[in-house]
Amino acid sequence: MDLAGVYDNPQYYEIAFSFRDIPAEVDVFEECFKRFSQIPVKSVLELGCGNSPHMEELIKRGYQYSGLDLSKAMLEYSREKALRIGAEVNLIHGDMVDFSLETEVDFVYVLLGSLAAKNTSEQTTHFDSVANVLKKGGLYLLDWCVQDDPPWVSESGGNWVLEREGIQVKTTVLWKAINPVEQTFEETLSMEVNDHGEKLNIVGKEIKRAIYPQEFLCFISASKHFEFVGWWNNWDLRQPLEQANKFDRPIALVRRI
Ligand SMILES: C[S@@+](CC[C@H](N)C(=O)[O-])C[C@H]1O[C@@H](n2cnc3c(N)ncnc32)[C@H](O)[C@@H]1O
Numbered sequence: 001m002d003l004a005g006v007y008d009n010p011q012y013y014e015i016a017f018s019f020r021d022i023p024a025e026v027d028v029f030e031e032c033f034k035r036f037s038q039i040p041v042k043s044v045l046e047l048g049c050g051n052s053p054h055m056e057e058l059i060k061r062g063y064q065y066s067g068l069d070l071s072k073a074m075l076e077y078s079r080e081k082a083l084r085i086g087a088e089v090n091l092i093h094g095d096m097v098d099f100s101l102e103t104e105v106d107f108v109y110v111l112l113g114s115l116a117a118k119n120t121s122e123q124t125t126h127f128d129s130v131a132n133v134l135k136k137g138g139l140y141l142l143d144w145c146v147q148d149d150p151p152w153v154s155e156s157g158g159n160w161v162l163e164r165e166g167i168q169v170k171t172t173v174l175w176k177a178i179n180p181v182e183q184t185f186e187e188t189l190s191m192e193v194n195d196h197g198e199k200l201n202i203v204g205k206e207i208k209r210a211i212y213p214q215e216f217l218c219f220i221s222a223s224k225h226f227e228f229v230g231w232w233n234n235w236d237l238r239q240p241l242e243q244a245n246k247f248d249r250p251i252a253l254v255r256r257i
Pocket of ligand 1 (some may be wrong): 017050
C-alpha cells in the first residue's frame with residue numbers, strides 16, 4: 001500500500017493539512033528572497049505540490065507558479081483551483097527523484113517532509129534535477145526534510161481534527177522503523193472523514209528516509225551545485241536551528257551555485 005489513497009482524496013487531504021498559516025509562510029518565502037536570493041524571484045516551483053496550498057497566495061503576489069507531482073488526482077485538483085481563480089499555472093506530472101523542466105525557475109520548494117528520496121542515490125538524482133531547473137543564485141527551501149531524532153523514537157505519532165464546510169477530518173500519523181542503517185521508516189497516514197454524515201476511513205503507507213543535520217551539511221558541502229544558507233525552527237527566521245531543543249517544522253535553505 002502507498003499513500004495513493006490519501007492523495008487520491010485531495011479535498012480531504014487539504015482539510016487535514018489546513019492548520020498552516022499560508023500568507024505567513026509566503027511572507028517567510030519573501031523574506032528569504034530578500035535576504036538570501038542572489039537573483040530576483042518571479043517564478044517558483046513546488047515539488048510534491050499536491051493540492052498546491054500556497055499557489056493562490058503566490059499568484060496574488062505576482063509570482064508564476066509551477067507544481068510537480070506524481071498524483072494525477074492532486075494535479076487535477078490544483079488545476080481546477082487555478083481555473084477558479086483564473087490563473088495560468090504550470091502543473092507537471094513527474095517524479096521529483098529525477099525530473100527536468102523546459103524552463104528554469106527562480107525558486108524551488110518542498111513542504112511537509114515531502115522529499116521523496118528513499119536512499120542516497122535518489123537523493124543525489126533529486127538534487128541534480130533541482131540544480132538543472134534552478135537558476136544560479138536561486139534558493140531551494142526544504143520544509144521538515146531534516147530530522148533531529150529518528151521519528152519513531154522521538155514521536156509516537158499524533159492526531160488532530162479539522163473541519164471545513166461541514167466536512168470533518170481526523171488525521172493520524174504513525175511512524176515505525178524499517179531499517180536503521182538505511183535510516184528508513186514507514187509512515188502511516190490515516191484520515192477518518194465525516195462528510196455530511198458519510199463516513200470514510202482512508203489509510204496510506206509510505207517508506208521514507210530520515211536525513212540528519214550533519215549528514216545534510218556534508219551532502220550539501222560535497223555538492224558542486226549547492227551551498228548551505230541556513231536553517232530555522234518553526235518557520236521563524238529568528239530561531240536558528242542550532243538553538244532548538246526540539247525540531248518543529250524546521251526549514252532548511254540552500255542556494256544554487
Ligand atoms: C504531504 S503531500 C504535500 C502536498 C503539498 N505540497 C502541501 O504542502 O500540502 C506530498 C505530495 O508529494 C507527492 N509525491 C510523493 N512522491 C512523489 C514523487 N516521487 N514525485 C513527485 N511527487 C511526489 C504526493 O503525490 C503528494 O501530493
